[in-house]
Amino acid sequence: MMEVGSSGGKSNCNRMSDAKNERRVGLIYDQRMCKHRTPYGDDHPEKPDRITVIWNKLELAGIPQRCVILNAKDAKDEYICAVHSKNHVNLIRNISSKEYSKRNRIASKLNSIYLNEGSSESAYLAAGSVIEVAEKVAKGELNSAFAIVRPPGHHAEYDEAMGFCLFNNIAIAASFLLDQRPELGINKILIVDWDVHHGNGTQKAFWSDPRVLFFSVHRHEFGSFYPANFDGFYTMVGEGPGAGYNINVPWENGRCGDADYLAVWDHVLVPVAKEFNPDIILVSAGFDAAVGDPLGGCRLTPHGYSVLLKKLMDFAQGRIVLALEGGYNLDSLANSALACMEVLLEDKPISELSEAYPFESTWRVIQAVRQVLSAYWPTLADKLPTKLTDQKAPPHILLSSSESDDEDDEASKIISKDLVQAIEDVVEPISKLKIEDNHDNEDSSATKDQNLEDPPTKRVPTKPTN
Template identity: 65%
Template sequence: MVNKVKKTVQPRVGLVYDTRMLKHFTPGKEYHHENPNRIKHIWERLESAGITQRCVVMTAKEAEDKYVALVHEQYHVQLIKNISSKEFDDSDREMIALNCDSIYLNKGSSEAAFVAVGAVMEVTEKVAKGELDSAVAIVRPPGHHATPDLAGGFCLFNNVAVAAKYLLDKRPGLGIRKILIVDWDVHHGNGTQKVFWDDNRVLVFSVHRYDHGKFYPSGKYGSHSMIGEGLGAGYTVNVPWEGAGVGDADYFAVWDHVLIPITKAFNPDIILISGGFDAAVGDPLGKCRVTPFGFSVMMKKLMDFAKGKIVMALEGGYNLESLADSVLACVKTLLNDKPGPHSQETPASESSWRVIKAVRRELSKYWPVLANELPMNVVHNSKKKMHHKQLAAKERLKREETEALHSVAEHDIEKLKERLVAAENTVKQQEAESQGKSLHSYLYFRTSLPKSESKAAKLEAEKSVAEVEAAVAKQQAVELTVRAAKLEAEKSAAEAEAAEAKQQMVEAQWRAAKLEAEKSAAEAEAAEAKQQVVEAQWRAATAEKKVVDAEQLVSKERQQREALKKAFDESFKHLKECSTLLAQ
């Protein structure tokens, strides 16, 4: 029997790239984060990795005005179309750019913008038709900040929004009824949100830095409480990070506990990804820590839905290396390649869990799957791992600081020892020279000069003696210097010990503060318990008083009943007597 080897079918992954998009650059060619090198570097990386040979490579067609106008106001479409015409010079374009938010314009901007939209539209339609399994559009300028009436945030047209509208409104025969847009750019996709704010055909998911409304594009629109309205209520999902530094584990937690459950319930026909890579490691704007492995896992998890129909359009990403590596990782994932090296990532932070819980609470009435509380072991284990990581980091830092102090002290001592040895050698040499010179002078004057020698000779002898005394004094000075060096070495060692003692004191103070805080908390609990005891005693006393009052009332009623009974008995007795008399 012949064993049949099952062949793996190579996924049909589309790649669209067009050099016309390189024509959009800053006037005067001054540096800008969003520059032509971004897509050029990505393409070169894909070529060098042999990826372009495994994909369906396409050039783009410029989008038609009428399709761009599905999202953007007509005057905005015409403005972007005409900025490259002879009617506009550099000063006109500069004035237009200043009236927008964080954009630039040059002669090539118009063509690049229409090519970018057309590229995303084309591959999206091919994936929807089934001609491609998935696709990646390496385009610029980016799009997710562009609103219907205004360019902004480096974006001229909203490429992904136009592609989604095109499928829903102009290609109904393709059977696309529900679209999921996943925006993992580090900035909130405010433009895309605005386009589909009240549309329940499109679920817009954005995970981004928010920093309590202070991170671009700023304001309240990226808050977790912004969920859409009308028919679109619940179809806008915002996951707003509270600050920089989020990494793979934080995004995985969002995928597992927010995006994936909602996606299962929504059941999209196609997924469009606003693929910004400014949350990647080393990005100058995002300042986060997502790795190429992290992006590949995020992509892989989405491939389980919509029959794998995924289109990723480039948005941000401004570190050329991490940008190219991350896009490469995503394309390889679509090609079913094994993921790259696993990231050594710390667990999701407490801040991230706080955000995730808030998002789930906000959306639970629209998506019942989010109504359940997160499993305690998930959050607890993550916090426990984070706690251990933090403790290990603190211990490592303490150890490194101590080692550094000892190293510095040892270095200082060695240097001082060297100085000490050199000083001792100098002293010995000078002492020998001084003694030799003094002895020679003394013998000379003792043997060669008679007592009747002149006064000048006597002075010369005294001079020699003075030189000897000076040499001795110099030797003493050197010895003092040596002793000072020894003291300096001892001082350095003492300072190292003092620094270590200070560190121990700080730790002791921290422990004392912690104990004090625990003591305060315990005292507060004791005070509260004492108050509860007092209240309980008061309630008991009140209840006891009520019991006494009730007993008194019962006793009084009993006495009244007995008095009534006695009166009744007497009346009845009198009645009997009367009846007897009447009978007689």
């Protein structure tokens, strides 16, 4: 039996509510994934506390008692090798047994990665956990599930760990369902990546595969936000048989919140999902777009996440798997995860969002995405009415940082000076990740807006390479 949070092996494991109408929701959490930590014991945004605070929050709300609690399992190398090279798999498998100095040398050559004696076990458990819940949902044994895992995965590429990610957990699970379990009838998978950073690794894994519709909404700022390239631009739509099955919604600025994300769901994702008609939905559930996150600089609320997830439950008969990605403000992370679990359990009705409007830049991005993708998805061909796109937030909201904006939630005040310093010390390159939003004055913002009107498409790479 796996360890569960601070309560140890409670009798609530492998139990669920007897309520006749309650959905069967799976949940995986394993303290062994906390063994992956910085080698010097320094504070770091991607730290073990991320998964323990989620579990403790769920326990306080009585969520585990209503779920099917599953044991974490190591992923098999053959499943991981469907997404990663043998060299990469061998590196991660053996990295924790290598000498301390050698691990540090390897980590120093990678982008935003640390390694220690617990990294190998954690990486294998994270990938195996997402496979485990995805298979059970695909079989119909569960309606949906949440894998509370770390390290995250969506940045990990074919032959490289990066951005805190060692194995691409969500891509490995998708490949497993499609190629290892064809008898389950999963022929079309929708991967929704709502992490604030672009899921570059997942995009490359399915760049030419029409069986996977990859959708990523992320802060981009024309290549200046991590991972600091143009792979996440809206012109990157896939190639060959996969053309049109890669959808990027790249925010031009930070501070995007509930209204911005809802607009993207209603006018891009939901119409395409109806046409695609997926058999299952896998969510790269990063919560670093949440209000107060020190790396994201966006403003999604727990209620906002619940609305986005509720809309996804209209597809694939509600067969949805959430796999944790980012999220570095512990309070926002835990609250957002709880809100999502309540949706999976159909705990309470989801009310509409407040009457806030998206930014003007949000409508501009949505219209650009619809125009590019309309060649592949006829449902996006119609131009959005001016009456709709004229509903936008005042531009001055973009000009002030969260420190001086009275609107910011209390969550943003939780970020300590020590954590900010830790982020500056360990995240590479910090100028690309950006702590909070940096639109400090009207003059610089006005200049930037002029540059964003006509994006420099000539700087977009022809294609990612596997």
